[in-house]
Amino acid sequence: MTRTLMPAALLALLLVLLAPVPAVADTGLGAPGVTEAQAWIVEDSTGRVLAESNADAAFAPASITKVMTAMVALDAGLPMDTEVAMPAHPEDGWQAAQVAGYAVGETSTLEDMLEVLLVYSANDVGYAIAEKVAGSQGAFADLMNEKAAEIGMTRTTFKNPHGLEEDGHESCARDLALMGRYALTHYPFIARMVRTHSVTVPVNGEQRTFYSTDELMPVYSPLIGIKTGKVEAGTTFLGAARKDGLTLYTCVLGCVTDWGRFEDTRAMMEWAFDGATGLTLADPDQTLETLPFAYRFGFSVSVRAQAAVTGLLWPDGTECSYTRVALSSDQLGIPGEPAGACLWRQGDRIVGACAYVVDPTVSPDAAWSSDPAAPPLPLQRKAA
Template sequence: MGTRHSRVAAWTLVATFSVIAALVMVPRHALAADSEPSLSEAQAAIVVDSTGSVLYEKNPDEQINMASVTKVMTAVVALESGTPLDKVCTLSKPELAENAMVAGYEAGSTSSLEDLLHVMLVYSANDAAYEVAVAVAGSEDAFVQMMNDKAVELGMNDTHFENPHGLDADGHHSTVHDLAILARYAMTTQPFIADTVRMQSTTVNVNGIETTFPTVDHLLGSYDGLLGIKTGAGNYVTAFMGCARRHGTTLYTVVLGCQTREGRFTDTEALLDWAFGTYDSYVLASPEKAMGERPFAYDLALMCPVATQATTKGLVWPDAGPTTYVRTMSSTAQLCAPSDAAGVCTWSQAGRTVGACTYVATAKLTYARSGFGLVDELSPNLMGAKSA
């Protein structure tokens, strides 16, 4: 095994007991190492990539009211509860703060759970959030407990929910760090949420009348690549959880503690512009590039190429020093079948994780060389072997 050092395509091999490699990428543009986004209002802010790697953070663990960003967790818990989206819910018209944004459901009216979720996420209707909680758990308190349990499960250790809608309440708070976890989770595990938060409006039945509600996310349609996801506005602060994709790179942002509704959007744009403009995207690993071979467990005349199952990309800051990686691979004598794990690799830059992947034995079996020469042919059954 060896240590590899590289500048672009140049490799030097040094014998050692583990594989530790350094890859230095030539910067395509230069930026000051202390470059930071220019924020106008946010007390706390964060931008992470699709792996959760932090590109920038400000007061990441400060507990602040997240307001209606709460509704993202409400949607996650409701969708994971198994309650059918077509469930007909009889509504109760809860008592909410006088200035609370509502859809206007009357007591005794009905709605499907799906419509309630749509108007909650798109228009941020607080009465809809309450009705979702009751429809799923039977009571608001029981549902809030489910929300807090989910926060613990996700590792959102500085988050506590007091209600399902986000209206001001003592002890109702989160951090940008925790909400970045929630943003990635919601957008990657719940297609319903990812689709809904991109809607410019939603039309639902309210008290027997088809009513159209516009989105409260004013960045949708105006910021290039924005995918959602949720606004928040309390009595004293505003917030925004965002997601955007450009050229195959997905970023997640959270701003908390802004003073104005416009300020949360301005600071979100600043975070995204800075991150998209500062970091270069690189392909770190590809299924097309084999990282060696392992003997096929069921016929030693054959070999299983080893490669990553999916393309792994990472964001690299050109002026932050070399990007290094540590690759740990199984013995070249390990017997493998397609999909068996054969190694792992993690890339980092200046203490920040850039990307990671797992290498597996693939089903593209090849001939093996031995002292008796090259095997003449492959069994048709083996040629057609596929990963489990």
């Protein structure tokens, strides 16, 4: 059952949602305070662009590339305990590259290498994974480009699995934001690793700890990933954040400094979160409806949200609707038992969700208590 927000308990929310709201460009929010990025974009979980600048311009994606490397490697279907050997890699360009330091011929599991790839952004690991999966760097790049085309990245060409600068290895902020959204929603391993602060794995016979290159993660709690990058052309960051039901994806390219890419990312995310309208969608202290009490005829018991739910609505005039599944009003209410669920949407985006339960504070024998000092029962006598 899908309805606009008509129940009396949600009337105030309805009035807010149905009030005339101008489009994003006319909300008076201004533009995000981006100071370094030459190209950037911020969008929501459906891909709806909230703000952008130069988002289709070609830039070196740097180590953001490794998100695609991980997707292609996982698509290959090799067992995660597959042994991957470190091949000899080219000398040019690698002297100053960030590497894990595996000796040539040293082996590690695919899982360990993927962890180091995504957390520490090790270029030698990307090289080794590509050789193992496809037999050569060129063949692996072909797989990367096939995957890019499959998910709709129309302005991207991959030439290598690590992101070191190479002629023709390029993408744009719009494509990379799409890639980030796809990776986090289709690859649980990637979603977990890009939120990991450090990994400890064996390298050349010794345990080594590698720390995340994402310096924004420890200081910005809404952040949920995903990948840094740095080349001579500038620093980059592909980001994702979630707060009160609103998930954002951002990308900044061509930044000047390491920290500037994080400041620009946080500025975009805070601009979007602050511009959205925060609303209480479900309150566990409020009665949604009542059901006949299962343990005493003539009494009813309340149905409540299992937990408080808040959501953020983007002020672009898109109406919010909800879908609710609930027990029949004649169903007996057993305390603590599930009584339904509700999902709120703004357009195609999920704003929030909650489960409803029969009031769990009521015990089955509560209605029979004869103790005059007992607290008032959260029950109601049904009218005759």
